[in-house]
Amino acid sequence: MLTTVLPIAFVLVGIGLLAAVCRLVIGPSRADRVVALDLVTVLLIAVSFLVTLHSGRIAFLDLALVLALVGFLATVAFARYLETEPEPKGNGPRHRQVIDGENQGRVNIDE
Numbered sequence: 001m002l003t004t005v006l007p008i009a010f011v012l013v014g015i016g017l018l019a020a021v022c023r024l025v026i027g028p029s030r031a032d033r034v035v036a037l038d039l040v041t042v043l044l045i046a047v048s049f050l051v052t053l054h055s056g057r058i059a060f061l062d063l064a065l066v067l068a069l070v071g072f073l074a075t076v077a078f079a080r081y082l083e084t085e086p087e088p089k090g091n092g093p094r095h096r097q098v099i100d101g102e103n104q105g106r107v108n109i110d111e
Helices: 002-026 030-055 059-084
Strands: 095-099 106-110
Touching: 002 030, 030 059
Parallel strands: none
Antiparallel strands: 095 106
């Protein structure tokens, strides 16, 4: 039973990893990228558990635990980053809106 389920699980997790990496690269917003990175971490933990079941070595469970801790810290760090810096808005990739200090109006700046 396990010999038929494990390859199917590997394929499904691989498809999920491919989709999550595509979302990580494409975006379009920073929040999408953070969620995709968190999903990649969870799927890598699933791969670690599947390798543990396939090989029978317990050391891969330690790897899953470390990945879970690092993934949690990475998600918290990215959330803090998103909280401190506003997301660029506009039509182009280099278009940002900032607040002018003198008149508090919106000024478009191209970097």
